[in-house]
Amino acid sequence: MVERSWLILGGIVVILLILVGIGYYTTRPPEVTPTTPASTPTGTPTQTPMEVRTPTPTETIAPPVAVPDRIVIGFTLPLSGAFSKEGQLALKGALAAVKWVNEVYGGVKIGGKRVPIEIKYYDDESKRDLVISLYERLITVDKVHFLVGTYTSTLVMAAAPVAEKYGMVFVNWGGASDLINKQGYKYVVTTWTQASRYMAPVLDLISSLDPTAKRVALIWKSDEFNRIVMEGVRSRAQTLGFTIVYDKSFPIGTLDFTPLLVELAVVKPDIIVTGTHFADGLAITKQLADMGVNAKLIAVNVAPSVPDYYKSLGALAEGIVFPSEWEPGVWWGPDYAKKLGVEFFGPTPQEFHVMFLAMHGEEPTEYSASLANAIILLVKAIEVAQSLDQKAVREAFSKLDIVTFFGRFKIDPETGFQIGHQSVIGQWQDGRKVIIWPPDIATGKPYYPVLTWEEKKAGRRAIP
Amino acid sequence: MADITSILPYYIISGLLVGSIYGLATIGLTLIFGVLRVVNVGHGAYIMIGMYVTFWLFTLYSLNPFITLIPAFLVGLALGMLLFYVALKRLLRAPELSTLISTFGFGVILEELAKVLWGADYRGFVYSLGSLYFQGIPLPLVRVWPAVIALGLVIALYVLLYRTRLGVAVRAVTQDPEGAMVCGVDVERVYFLTVALGIGLTTASGALLAIYFQQGINPYIGHLYTLRAFVIAVLGGLGSPIGAFIGGLIVGVIEQASVPLFTMLGAPNPFGLSVFLTFTLILVILLLRPQGLLGR
Incomplete structure (x- = not known):
């Protein structure tokens, strides 16, 4: 009899555990966060520019500006596993960037229109194999327009070749290893000060x-x-x-x-x-x-x-x-841009700080700011290119020398190495x-x- | 670094301290295997639970971390009972793969539950007691005491196994379950107690590890210890608790003392080589004694 009561107790516990698990999975953040003011059904974008998905980029004719009703930016983040802390912080930054672009800035200026952006992301569980398959999925199934990276060098090293294979621009904001830009990739643009510096x-x-x-x-x-x-x-x-x-x-x-x-x-x-x-x-x-x-x-x-x-x-x-790479209080603002003689784009550091605080109830961190910055830079590059063509946007990145709230952005045109941004040194006091x-x-x-x-x-x- | 050899004794002492905790963290694994022939693949998860018990009781209620050892042990006992009645009891005669998968599943459930309850953040605390000095180098008391307690627990386990009727029953079941049953031993009760005790000791070792290293604790921290525990268990002889403890001491000493030795030999990466040496030694021991140091 004792044995049976244990069995029943055990059964109840297992059922409870399963219920907790189901509850967790149904209440965790959705994979897609639609952020367009006039929302369209999520899933596949209604219009997809045909020139972006070709495995090898075509070069000859400048493509006509086919403007979709929203621009989808895809990425994965380690929302669980070893790097979940950094991944979760970064996600908050992405949400803040989308809010700024769509609600404050008014959308991407392209082809005489203002186009809102949308993000599509998956949890890569800090696993390299998942990163690979999820980036494949973002490109081939979700047909996102552009890619930004995930967090930490080992995962970025897994994602970058996938983007390269499909000729997709890949804005690397979370992998600091110099090796990433030493692979001869043509579409990888790094925003962070690399590890060696x-x-x-x-x-x-x-x-x-x-x-x-x-x-x-x-x-x-x-x-x-x-x-x-x-x-x-x-x-x-x-x-x-x-x-x-x-x-x-x-x-x-x-x-x-x-x-x-x-x-x-x-x-x-x-x-x-x-x-x-x-x-x-x-x-x-x-x-x-x-x-x-x-x-x-x-x-x-x-x-x-x-x-x-x-x-x-x-x-x-x-x-x-x-x-x-960045800390709240590092006010790389329009003054800094003026001093360097370059353009300033995006929210000022103070604006970003206030908006982030209002959205999430906490100060932005290095990781939140890094992903937000990557998205804002991507918007700028699209505007400069006036096209959704991957090659044109990649070339626009090469030409950019600007300051955002995150600091200066300037890359080596050939390798995509970051040469403008500099890391800061902090101290706990x-x-x-x-x-x-x-x-x-x-x-x-x-x-x-x-x-x-x-x-x-x-x-x-x-x-x- | 000429004087590194002169402080070799310090490294050995330090290795014995860490080794005794490694040993205790392995005993649960090897005890359960010895008696039930079940490999608890989810071993690390119970260490993680022990660490969280210490962390929460210390940070929320300022309870002395050494006292948290008792609740950690009790939580482990309860989890062990649950594991036995929910999973293992019905699988005792099932193929090995079934118990392997069920213990693995139990470990995953615990980890994910910890993540849901406490989040994936690393959490840490600071607890200091001052230091002893050996050869002029500090030996923090937060490392000495856990080692002493681990040794005490192992001695208590030894007494339990070799000086009590229950211990006789456990050893009888280990050697021949059917024979023990014929002699009137309640084999299932022995199984039940062994799993509870094994998991209890594992969570207790988690509490000691939390005090010893005071590194960040997160739901997946147990993975760091699972591989080590398997290595030590095999080295000491799977199924032999005392062997596991001795195996722990050996691995601890190798980890610590091989670094200065390799440094003396001019190796470029001495710490990396210590892992290599550990595994080489295990291979050699297993070649000479395939059953492990104290295995039957």
């Missing part, structure tokens, strides 16, 4: 602060992104006369960094630069604190730009320095992220040398 400004910062701090230690995850980030740091170190006193990698999935940190304690570097993503960046910071390994400055890649980093570490995060480099857009002074772990544990804050 991403973290190197940390050394410029130190040079300006303390000419005596010359001994740099590098600890990095042996993945594609961090390997290239470190190549960039090494080469900048050489240029600026730093000495690399320690340079070791750790395998993906490492939990315990003790072997490296013990060596680091022996080496006693002035500056520690770690190449990480979120989870290992958090773990390495905590373990540096546990082992009491101090330095004049500690720079951690990726993790600290996510607010959860401070939420998890509290005071231990004080003074930690990090690179970022008294529970807030402060931009400390480059000096012309800094929102605060650097706190240097950083507090020791003992001082932080005693409750001291990095207030310059």
